[in-house]
Amino acid sequence: MTAAERWRLRASLEERVRELAAAYRHAHAPLTPDRLVGGIGYRWRAAALAGRDGLLERRSRTVVVAADQAAARRRFTLAHEVMHHLIEQDGELLSDLHEAYEGAALERALERLCNLGAAEMLLPASAVRRALVEAGPNPRLIWELAERHGVSEAVAGIALAGALGPRALAAVWGGRPLVLYHGHGPGAPARGSVLPDDHLLAQVRASGLPHRGPLRLPSGAHAPSAWARARAGRVYLLAPEVEGGG
Ligand SMILES: [Zn+2]
Known part of the structure; x- marks a missing residue:
C-alpha cells in the first residue's frame, strides 16, 4: 500500500466509525446508560477498576465502569466500550483497521476511533x-x-x-x-x-x-x-x- 492509499484508508476508517456511531444513536436514542449498553445486548455495573476507565466482560455481557466516575464521564466510558464491541463485530472495518495500522499504532488507533465514535454517539x-x-x-x-x-x-x-x-x-x-x-x-x-x-x-x-x-x-x-x-x-x-x- 502506498502512503497516499494508507492515508485514504485511515480517513475512511474515521468516517465509517462516525457513521456506525450515528446509526447506533438513531437506533437507540435517548442514550441513557441502560439504553446505551442495551443496544448491544449488554448490561453495565460500576466496580473498582485499577488504572482503567472501563472494560467489556464478554462472558457475562456486561460493561464494567470504574466506580469513581461522574455521570457524564461514565456515559462516555460506556459509549467507548460499546464502540469496541461495534468495531469488533464489523469484519470489514476490523480488517481495514489491521491493514492501515500495526503493532502499538494499531492499539492507539483503535482507542482513538472508540473515543471518536463515543463522542459522535453522545454529541452529534x-x-x-x-x-x-x-x-x-x-x-x-x-x-x-x-x-x-x-x-x-x-x-x-x-x-x-x-x-x-x-x-x-x-x-x-x-x-x-x-x-x-x-x-x-x-x-x-x-x-x-x-x-x-x-x-x-x-x-x-x-x-x-x-x-x-x-x-x-x-x-x-x-x-x-x-x-x-x-x-x-x-x-x-x-x-x-x-x-x-x-
Ligand atoms: Zn478502549
Missing part, C-alpha cells in the same frame, strides 16, 4: 456544526453543549475543535493557580501546566471580561482570532486557527 457532529453557525466560534459553546448533551466539557471541546478544523484549538483552564484542565488541537499546553498570572487568559478570569482577537499561547503558538471567556472560575478558549503550534 451535526449539532456541533449547527451551534457554530448560530453562535460563531464562541467559547461558551464548550459549557453549553456539555450541559445540553450530558457530556463532559472535555468531550465538547474535542467535538468543537474537530468541527472547526485541523488547526483549531479548544481549551479550558481552572483552579488556583490557573492550570490547563484539557486542551485539544495544535498549540495546546500540557495538561496541568500552570498559566502565568500576567498571561492575557489569567486577566480574562481576573477581570471577567472576554477577550476576542490575537492571542499568544503559553506554548508559544499564535492564534490570530482567539475568543476567551471566564465562567465560574474557569477560562474557556476557542481558536479556529493556531499557527506554529506543531
